Amino acid sequence: MPAAASIEEVDRLSAEFADLPVEAILKEDLLRQGIAFSDEALRASAEAKPKSYFIFSFDRRPIEDMELGESSRAPEEIALSGGPRSLRRTIVSVRIAPDSPYVVDRKDGRLVLTASGDVLAEVGLQETPSYYRRTLANGKPITEMAPTIEWGYLVYLTVYRKCQYFGFKEECQFCDINENFRQQKRAGRPYNTVKEVDEILEALAIIDEEDVERRSQAYTITGGSIVEHLRGHDEAGFYARYAKAIEGRFPGRWISKLVVQALPRESLLVFRDAGVRIYHPNYEVWDRRLFSIICPGKERYIGRDEWMRRIVDAADVFGPSRVIPNFVAGVEMALPHGFATVKEALASTGEGLEFFMSKGITPRFTTWCPEPLSVLGRSQGPAPLEYHVGLLRLWRDTLARHRLPAPPGYGLPGAGKAIFSVSAFLDAVPESTPVASL
Ligand code: SF4
Numbered sequence: 001m002p003a004a005a006s007i008e009e010v011d012r013l014s015a016e017f018a019d020l021p022v023e024a025i026l027k028e029d030l031l032r033q034g035i036a037f038s039d040e041a042l043r044a045s046a047e048a049k050p051k052s053y054f055i056f057s058f059d060r061r062p063i064e065d066m067e068l069g070e071s072s073r074a075p076e077e078i079a080l081s082g083g084p085r086s087l088r089r090t091i092v093s094v095r096i097a098p099d100s101p102y103v104v105d106r107k108d109g110r111l112v113l114t115a116s117g118d119v120l121a122e123v124g125l126q127e128t129p130s131y132y133r134r135t136l137a138n139g140k141p142i143t144e145m146a147p148t149i150e151w152g153y154l155v156y157l158t159v160y161r162k163c164q165y166f167g168f169k170e171e172c173q174f175c176d177i178n179e180n181f182r183q184q185k186r187a188g189r190p191y192n193t194v195k196e197v198d199e200i201l202e203a204l205a206i207i208d209e210e211d212v213e214r215r216s217q218a219y220t221i222t223g224g225s226i227v228e229h230l231r232g233h234d235e236a237g238f239y240a241r242y243a244k245a246i247e248g249r250f251p252g253r254w255i256s257k258l259v260v261q262a263l264p265r266e267s268l269l270v271f272r273d274a275g276v277r278i279y280h281p282n283y284e285v286w287d288r289r290l291f292s293i294i295c296p297g298k299e300r301y302i303g304r305d306e307w308m309r310r311i312v313d314a315a316d317v318f319g320p321s322r323v324i325p326n327f328v329a330g331v332e333m334a335l336p337h338g339f340a341t342v343k344e345a346l347a348s349t350g351e352g353l354e355f356f357m358s359k360g361i362t363p364r365f366t367t368w369c370p371e372p373l374s375v376l377g378r379s380q381g382p383a384p385l386e387y388h389v390g391l392l393r394l395w396r397d398t399l400a401r402h403r404l405p406a407p408p409g410y411g412l413p414g415a416g417k418a419i420f421s422v423s424a425f426l427d428a429v430p431e432s433t434p435v436a437s438l
Contacts, residue, residue, distance in 0.1 A: 006101050007115040013389045020396075021415035023090040024424035025389050026080070026120070031367040031423065032330065032382035034060040034097025035078070035113075040106040041123075042073040048125035049076050049132065051094055052147035053189070054156040055222065057180040058369050058422075060097035060377075063187050070096045071187065076149060077421050078104065079124035080113055087121050088416030090427060091151050095369050126151055131210040136202050144190050146203035150419045152215035153411050155207060155254065156222075159195045159242055163224025165297030168375060172284060173294045174331045177224055179373035194231065197245045204250060218409050219246070220280075222259035227301060235260055236267035240274040247275030255409045255438060259326075262302060262310035268317040277438055278409050279318050281311050282326040283363070286352030293337050294376070312359060320360030321436035324407045327352070329391055329423060330368030330383035334376045342387045350394050357402045362436075364407055365391070367423040392428040399429065405436040 010029050014022045037045070051074050057063075063071040080090040103114050104123055111123040129152060135141050146155050163177045171178065184191040207216055221242045226235035233241070239260050247256060255278065258271055262281035271279065285294050291307075292299040298307060314323045332338050332345045339345040356363050367388060370377030399406070406429060411419040414431030418424075 007118075007120060009385055013385060017389050017393060020389065020392055020428055021088075022085050023080070023087050023415045024392055024427040025385075026085075026087070027090055027092050027424040027427055028367055028388040028392065029385050030092050030102055031095060031369065032385065032388060033102060034095040034100045034369065035092075036098050036100045036103045037068065037070055037074055037096070038103060038105045039068055041104045041111055042068060042070065044106050044111055045073060045075045045125060047128060049128045049152075050074070050143065051076050051096075052143050052149075052156075053180065053184060053191075054147045054149060055158045055177060055180075057176050057183070057371050057373060058093065058095050059371060060095060060100070060369065062372055063183050066096065066098065068098070070098070075125050076147075077126060077151060078113070079126070079151070080121040081124065083113070083119060083121035085120070089124075090415070091419050091421045093149070093421035129210065129215075131207045134206045134210070136199055136206075138199070140190060140192070140199065142203055142206060144192065145195060145199055146207060148207075148216055150411065150421055152211075153217050153419050155204070155216050155219040157195070157200060157219055157242065158223050159200065159221060159239070160223030160226070160230065161191060161193050164227040164230070165225050170297035170300065171375070172297065173375040174284070174328050174334070174368060174370075174377065176371040176373035176377070180371075183373065197241055200242055201245055201249055204246060208250060208253060216254065217411070218255035218257060220257045220259055221246075221276075225261050225297065227297075236263055236270050240270045240276075243271065243276045244274035251275075257409055261298070262307045262314070262325075264310065265313055265317065268314055272317055277318070278322045278324060279314055280324050280326055281307070281314060283307060283311065283352070284326070284328050285332050286327065286355075287332060287339075287348045290332055290337060294331055294334075308355075311356070311361065315359060315361055321362065321405065321408060322438070323361050324409070325356070325361070325363045327363055327365050328368045329365040330387060331376065333383040333387060334368075334370075335380050342384060342390060345383070345387055346390045346394055349391060350398065353395060353398045357398050357404055360402075360404065362399065362404055362407045364410075364425055365395070365423050392424060395425050396429050399433075405434040408436045408438050
């Protein structure tokens with residue numbers, strides 16, 4: 001992989017891709033490379049909403065190797081604005097990388113994003129919401145039970161903290177869910193393998209009570225794959241219980257989303273009847289060869305072609321705009337099996353976008369963070385920034401060509417408006433892009 005890009009590369013690509021907002025390009029670079037914090041900046045972040053480790057680590061360094069204790073001091077997200085490029089407000093998920101060229105620092109009493117000492121933007125932080133100061137009756141904190149991301153928009157319910165795809169031969173090669181669970185436990189965090197349905201209801205009742213401004217508008221139920229059974233349930237039965245209970249107690253209060261495997265139609269009907277509105281059967285990488293290498297468990301238990309077929313079939317159950325499979329942008333360039341050139345990687349990923357969007361299904365992506373606790377992230381850095389910028393244009397143009405609206409459940413599109421924080425796909429589209437209705 002090429003050496004880390006820098007703000008000069010952001011500016012170069014910004015000139016080359018003048019039809020894309022510079023905010024989206026910088027955001028992609030911050031997500032792929034991660035962000036460093038000075039001790040002063042961490043001190044100034046003490047009252048801000050902390051990073052919750054809502055499913056994976058999304059860091060470029062293991063917790064044990066963070067010399068400033070960043071994992072418990074860094075904020076969940078930062079909001080960039082201003083600076084020499086007059087940035088519109090841009091929400092970026094924090095991926096801690098003490099070696100990053102991008103450093104959040106304190107200058108003249110303000111928090112700023114810097115590169116080589118130059119100020120790039122003002123940094124805003126989200127205040128810790130009042131519900132984060134509450135606990136369940138059994139003492140478990142809301143930060144662990146029901147953290148919110150996307151500037152408070154999305155309640156993230158990882159109800160099963162592990163994955164039954166286990167070890168090198170089954171785990172997705174970019175994923176550190178099981179390793180992250182272990183490091184969180186070692187760090188003494190209250191990380192629970194399974195969250196009980198009643199605990200989730202109690203946590204949501206607290207959020208509902210405290211969130212008087214109604215910032216939280218959606219929730220995601222997710223967790224690792226269940227190959228056989230967990231607590232006597234198969235995957236569909238296990239996860240559907242949460243949706244059913246939440247929708248029974250708080251009907252329509254939040255947009256309900258579910259991230260699980262690509263399951264057969266009978267399971268999808270169970271989810272739909274439980275009240276799930278949006279289904280995310282994440283396919284991770286489009287290329288057939290890479291899917292089998294990068295997602296060996298999914299290949300072995302379901303198979304790539306069946307996985308894609310089930311995504312298409314899901315459109316009949318939920319409606320095409322409410323089937324939103326994720327892929328991990330950049331893993332298709334990971335060594336040793338990935339594409340050698342940006343052109344080939346984009347051609348392959350574009351084929352997948354075309355396949356789904358021609359059917360009214362809009363995939364979205366998370367920018368790959370090569371976590372050192374994952375197989376692929378152990379020995380390499382991210383995909384080139386040029387790939388990520390090319391993907392923003394490709395995604396935007398494929399969406400426009402098929403005259404599709406932006407996917408629902410992510411807030412507003414457009415630079416200055418988007419709150420989706422783990423990739424810039426919504427920052428890159430025009431503000432005028434309509435959003436699919438629910
Ligand atoms: S299915 Fe893959 S990506 Fe999902 S939790 Fe398991 S190993 Fe991670």
